Amino acid sequence: MEATSVAESAAAVATMRLGAYGRDAEVVEEAAGEILLLWALHQPAAQRQNAFVRHSSRTLAIDACGHRLTVLQSPSSMSTPGVTGAVMWDSGIVLGKFLEHAVDSGTLSLHGKRVVELGAGCGLVGCIAALLGADVMLTDLPDRLKLLKKNVDLNVEGWNKRGSARVSELTWGDDIDTELLDPMPDIVLGSDVVYSEAAVEDLLSTLKQICGCHTTVFVAGELRNDAVLEYFLEGAMKEFVVGRVDQSQWHPDYRSDRVALYILVKK
């Protein structure tokens, strides 16, 4: 597709409100077209990687919800094959700050909402959701829970918080603990959870199981691999209406052309 026709299709895109989010998202009609549009308009490969994070550092400080949060990282664990959640990723910062911005601007309410975070890694997103008033279960693979719990204790337990945060194992594709399903979560969060084609089926299976008809999913993805994102969108669109949140709606200081933010609600 030429640049002008990409821009024309972008202009023609349908928008609608999805789930608990009070502003319009751009409805994704076709996975391949979405990928073409993102890569043509945003040129992600030409953008700076890790704009908001530093993977070599043992701590990452970020201001959110009126506090200076400190995220503990384990850079040395990143040399273990398959370990990705020992450091923060840009899409986690984008999603956490988007939630804060959406709540502050009245387009999302998290107060008293049941929230589950998938693939929480170091846990910043879930911690921010708890500080915004949600009751959050941060989940990840069993060997990721120790660092996750430390970050929850450090960033949620100490503050005069309104919500709560707990940590639990949830391996995508496995049966889900009934505690997480009864009642179904209001909100499901995932940042940088779409990065491996091998994991997409299991992630989608978990999303299908954990979402009820009133659940709103926010997924922030890094634009590294067009094939993996396309595969995820194709699978997701069979069960969910998928909308992309335009960058103009993100936190003004945390926008990146290497990140895309999607909302999913069950059809």
Ligand SMILES: C[S@@+](CC[C@H](N)C(=O)[O-])C[C@H]1O[C@@H](n2cnc3c(N)ncnc32)[C@H](O)[C@@H]1O
């Ligand atoms: C790239 S990291 C992103 C971490 C964090 N969400 C962030 O944005 O910084 C991907 C996360 O997904 C988790 N993960 C990968 N495969 C998983 C699986 N099969 N089940 C559960 N979690 C998984 C990893 O352990 C890791 O924490």
